[in-house]
Amino acid sequence: MFSGPLVIIVVAKTLTTGEMSLYYAFFNVIALQQIMEMGIGFTIKQYISHSYKLTEKNEWGQESKANIISYMKFSFLWYLVISLFIFFILGYVGSVFFSSYKGSTDWKGAWWMLVFITGFFTIVTPFQFLIEGCQRQISIYKSRLLSGIFLSLVLGLSLYYGAGLYSIAIAVFISNLIFYLYLFKTIKELVSELIGVKTKKNIKTTFIEVWDMLSKISVTWILGYFFWNSFNLIAFKMLTNDLAGRFGFTLxxxxxxYSIAESIVASQTTIYASYISAGEVKLARRQFEKSMYISMALLISGYFLYIAVYKILPGLFIFDKTLNLTYTIEMFLYFVLLLPVTSQANYCRCFKNEPYFKLSLFMNIQVPIVFYLTCYYVGEPNFIYLLPFSMLSLIWSCYIYYDTENRYKIKCRQENMK
Incomplete structure (x- = not known):
């Protein structure tokens, strides 16, 4: 998300490798909010998507509205708690973590500025679930695209003009402001439909309803924080500032x-869920597999392009701050093997189930431990030791993928026989 072409160039030009170690660690520490989020966002989107129904007159049904209101009330309460967590706990945790930094960069003001801006915008996050769940994907995609463009521009310009680590908070503020301003009309339209509609469900009832799915997702979601964010945090603590910065930049x-390729599938999960809810499982699977193959082709092509540029222009200034090509190719292989696993997991969860619990648990524990041991004993951020586990995870994921649909078909047949 923060690695648009413009930003990559400016980061390489304006930050030392030591400053890069702080720059990338900032994002990983602020992402600790994921532990409190516990997967509620993904869960609520699925429930809203399954509840969003139109009548024969193409009008939004009252029962559908009532259910969605209960999910939104629950979401806003949950994200208010997360916001308070960011303000009062995460800020302090980050300060303690970064206190071990031995460089000359002043990071405290920039860190607390990022904390307050992140906490503020967290409160309104549930509006995104409403928009996606009610099948307004085009609006959300356009706003994310526009927001991403502004984030890259503002971040790049701020870094270029010497704002340093403060650039992160400035860019996050502007991009979020643009994001919600663009969505304001859609939010107003949906909220106006819900005003005055009463629901019999209270917060406790809603929690009990979503708990079956949430309880399975939450553990993997929490451990998933360490899966996605442990690399830079471990590198920051275990490696030199220079090597940690090079690793963070390469990663x-x-x-x-990977994020661009993965978004092709992830951005359509509510569409898959809608098809499945309507009984169009074959259509959902066909749409998913087409998207997954496109995302795989895009990712592999992008990685080959990087290798080609590295070979043709080895003196390019960007490569002065990356790891060597061998380590980079190992990273490429790791993420190529990871993409079908995460794509299949996102699709299978559209059945309002969490069949990836054991596999996610395995990956979320194994990856940080193996990488930590590699840095500790080898002293280098080497991904080669992760690849055998990645192959095992891919095989396991393929089995779950086919088994999930078979179980769903059996369940539907049993319900039809009653």
Whole structure:
């Protein structure tokens, strides 16, 4: 998300490798809010998507509205708690973590500025679930695209003009402001439909309703924080500032391609859920597999392009601050193996179930431990030791993927026989 081409160039030009270690660690520490989020966002989107129904007259049904209101009330309460967590706990945790930094960069003011801005915008996050769940994907995609463009521009310009680590908070504020201003009309339209509609469900009732799915997702979601964010945090603590900065910069390049490819599937989960809810499982699967193959082709092509540029222009200034090509290719292989696993998991969860609990638990524990041991004993951020586990995870994921649909078909047949 923060690794657009413009930002990558400016980061390489304006920050030292030592400053890069702080820059990337900032994002990973602020992401601790994921522990409190516990997967409620994904869960609520699925429930809203399954509840969103139109009548024969193409009008939004009252029962559908009542259910969705209960999910929204629950979401706003949950995210208010997360916001307070960011303000009063996460800020302090980050200060303690970064206190071990031995460089000359002043990071405290920039860190607390990021904390307050993140906490503020967290409160309104549930509006995104409402928009996506009510099948307004085009609006949300356009706003994310526009917001992403502004984030890259503001972040790049702020870094270029010397704002340093403060650039992160400035860019996050502007991009979120643009995001919600663009969505304001859609939010107003949906909220106006819900005003005055009463629901019999209270917060406790709603919690009990979503708990079956949430309880399974929450553990993997919490551990997932360490899966996605442990790399830079471990590197920050275990490696030199220079090596940690090079690693963080290289990882951001690799993950930029992965994030773009992965979003092709992830952005359509509510569409898959809607098809499944309507009994169109074959259509959902066909749409998913088409998207997954496109995302795989895009990711592999992007990684080959990087290797080609590295070979043709090895003296390019960007490569002065990356890891060597061998380590980078190992990262490429890791994320190529990871993409079908995460894509299949996102699709299978559209059945309002969490069949990936054991696999996610395995990956979320194994990856940080193996990487930590690698840094501790080898002293280098080497991904080669993660690849055998990635192959195992891919095989396991394929089995779950086919088994999930078979179980769903059996369940539907049993319900039809009653």
């Amino acid at each position: 951001s390049l690799v993950r930029a391609g």
